[in-house]
Amino acid sequence: MTRITALIENTGQVLTCAKDAPDLVGASKNTVVAISGDTIAATGTPEEIAAQFDLSEAERIDANGEMVMPGFVDCHTHLVFHKSRVEEYAQKVRGATADEVRAMGIPVGISATARMMREASKEQLFESAKERLDYMLAFGTTTVESKSGYGLNTETEIKMLEVNQDLNEHHSIDIISTFLGAHEFPDDKDREAYIEEILTEMIPEVGRRKLAEFNDVYCDDGYYTVEESRKILEVGEQHGLKIKIHTDAYSHIGGSTLAAEMGAVSADHLNYTAPEEYAKLREAGVVGVVMPALDFAVGHTKPFNSRAMLDAGVTLALATDMCPGCWLESMPFVIQLACRLYKFSPAEAIRAGTLHAAMSVCREDSLGSLEPGKKADIAIFPYERYEDMAYRLGRGQASKVLKDGKVVYDAGAVS
Known part of the structure; x- marks a missing residue:
């Protein structure tokens, strides 16, 4: 069974930006992101992910109801x-x-x-x-x-x-x-x-x-x-x-x-x-x-x-x-x-x-969307819905950023 090392939970909207997303960004609610090492294992409802993976050793990353998307x-x-x-x-x-x-x-x-x-x-x-x-x-x-x-x-x-x-x-x-x-x-x-x-x-x-x-x-x-x-x-x-x-x-x-x-x-x-x-x-x-x-x-x-x-x-x-x-x-x-x-x-x-x-940099197989097997490069933004990114002029600081499955930026920890 795939070992889940981190789980992003308590999300608001999750944007996968997957190639086949009918709305272009793959927006969904009640979704968590499971990470294995430096890659994305899966996205799905909390119940789907719990049934599919052993989460006992996963670091729990609280999105605080905010929007999660690819870096x-x-x-x-x-x-x-x-x-x-x-x-x-x-x-x-x-x-x-x-x-x-x-x-x-x-x-x-x-x-x-x-x-x-x-x-x-x-x-x-x-x-x-x-x-x-x-x-x-x-x-x-x-x-x-x-x-x-x-x-x-x-x-x-x-x-x-x-x-x-x-x-x-x-x-x-x-x-x-x-x-x-x-x-x-x-x-x-x-x-x-x-x-x-x-x-x-x-x-x-x-x-x-x-x-x-x-x-x-x-x-x-x-x-x-x-x-x-x-x-x-x-x-x-x-x-x-x-x-x-x-x-x-x-x-x-x-x-x-x-x-x-x-x-x-x-x-x-x-x-x-x-x-x-x-x-x-x-x-x-x-x-x-x-x-x-x-x-x-x-x-x-x-x-x-x-x-x-x-x-x-x-x-x-x-x-x-x-x-x-x-x-x-x-x-x-x-x-x-x-x-x-x-x-x-x-x-x-x-x-x-x-x-x-x-x-445009020949990385579509590893970057740019939250899909299984891609790098766990993820940004969490304090928006209720993705349209807020276009609407709230001058804003844009992320709450958390993950690189290769690890939190490398946390606005709450910046003094």
Whole structure:
């Protein structure tokens, strides 16, 4: 008989977010969650679980009548960075353009962060990223995808991925690494030379040392062309890196079509994706990762249109896009923005931040839903019903978070 090591009981709503849930989130009452070691053994009524399992040695975790759901998978972040760009942000919210901010002597954009990154030690990067992860955990996130891309040279890109490894080893949250050397172009090297460095130095080293699972590229006007992106992604595949792509954020140059043609795991941003590309993404199984907080933070002139893509059957995931230009640790706030700005329903948004987000990092077999055999990564929130997560603006702190079947965050124990 399966040994039950923990039982979450006295629940309010339980959301399984299972793939076949007719309401998308699998909401139920009078449900408990049985955990065996680091995995979910079963969900069911207290009577069903008691009849099926020996609960005599199970740790009893009291949900206090609150909502239980899978931990969030934050599937698009730039977690590791040094310092902030608060002066740039403060000027831009007043309406200043990037050129006007530069004229004030304030560093702007990815290249500004890259200059800060090169002077930072691994220890500094680890400590600042760890603080952000601590907040993410308190908001119910249990897995984070973390990209490089603020180094723009081999040494610093590798340093960022090494910090990801250290964070994965020392923090409760699991870190999934993505190489994003093709995020921007450095100030100190011309375009062709930098692309050659990505192809012949960075990618081979990342692949050899297994520092990342995914290879990403920013395919957009002013960044990498479709053909440059294709070459970078092809070389990444040769070195064992799965394909992701930033595209259609500020223009349309064909990045979503490239994502479909190459069978990318995900295509991210998608503000300018053409309607004729929706079917291509759906049929290729590409997950669209969208980030309402980024659109909110930058005051995007063309916010993402979720209804058209959702109605076309494209699988959409949600993420924070945690970065110097969008400093956000809270996935519940992403849910709130997605419902109001992107017109997701609350159920669609929660599913997009759990099961669909797991799909976007190739973890749908182990994360994203409360189903037998999956990891017991679970968040308990002080809501009576799941719609409250979208409704109660600005809230979102979890009461308890479990990682691998163990309580790793308890709001009641935080002094």
